[in-house]
Amino acid sequence: DQQVKQNSPSLSVQEGRISILNCDYTNSMFDYFLWYKKYPAEGPTFLISISSIKDKNEDGRFTVFLNKSAKHLSLHIVPSQPGDSAVYFCAASQTGANNLFFGTGTRLTVIP
Amino acid sequence: DAGITQSPRHKVTETGTPVTLRCHQTENHRYMYWYRQDPGHGLRLIHYSYGVKDTDKGEVSDGYSVSRSKTEDFLLTLESATSSQTSVYFCAITRDYPYEQYFGPGTRLTVT
Numbered sequence: 214d215q216q217v218k219q220n221s222p223s224l225s226v227q228e229g230r231i232s233i234l235n236c237d238y239t240n241s242m243f244d245y246f247l248w249y250k251k252y253p254a255e256g257p258t259f260l261i262s263i264s265s266i267k268d269k270n271e272d273g274r275f276t277v278f279l280n281k282s283a284k285h286l287s288l289h290i291v292p293s294q295p296g297d298s299a300v301y302f303c304a305a306s307q308t309g310a311n312n313l314f315f316g317t318g319t320r321l322t323v324i325p
Numbered sequence: 326d327a328g329i330t331q332s333p334r335h336k337v338t339e340t341g342t343p344v345t346l347r348c349h350q351t352e353n354h355r356y357m358y359w360y361r362q363d364p365g366h367g368l369r370l371i372h373y374s375y376g377v378k379d380t381d382k383g384e385v386s387d388g389y390s391v392s393r394s395k396t397e398d399f400l401l402t403l404e405s406a407t408s409s410q411t412s413v414y415f416c417a418i419t420r421d422y423p424y425e426q427y428f429g430p431g432t433r434l435t436v437t
Contacts, residue, residue, distance in 0.1 A: 245424045256428030315367035
């Protein structure tokens, strides 16, 4: 059973606008969340993370929001750029665990 | 650049043949991981290692074995490849922070 879900397989956004990618999880023990970006024929690249003690973390154009009660997190990209076009994976882990659980990914296309 | 290389990058093999994929790191990290990426599933953990000769199973370990005789090398072996093992395989390492994993470029394996 998928413990981390990304229900939108794809998203298209105009350049300069905001991109919002969503992720839901079912395991209440997860306490650390990450976003990865993946270009074709390359490995996933770590983008940004958030601990469950926070509800927001910001890094430049990228902000991750965590809503623990809803078991939901989102990645905001502002402003979106064509180079942001990639597949974005949400991942989750829990203290003491050695692995990450990944969502199925959302393909973001930023239209120039 | 996470200092991770994978070999081969592409391989086509026949059902029933053994296959070994290699992951090599240059940064002396303790933890190494093997994932597979499939459409509709995201990335799933196959096996991981927490030191030389110390390995453990992930969520999709059936049909795979691993070995780690040196810190820098983590090998994934398919003893008898099947078509269901056609996938893209990624190796990852963990740096200082326990949850942020950094990925290699991937190996695309096709089993005919």
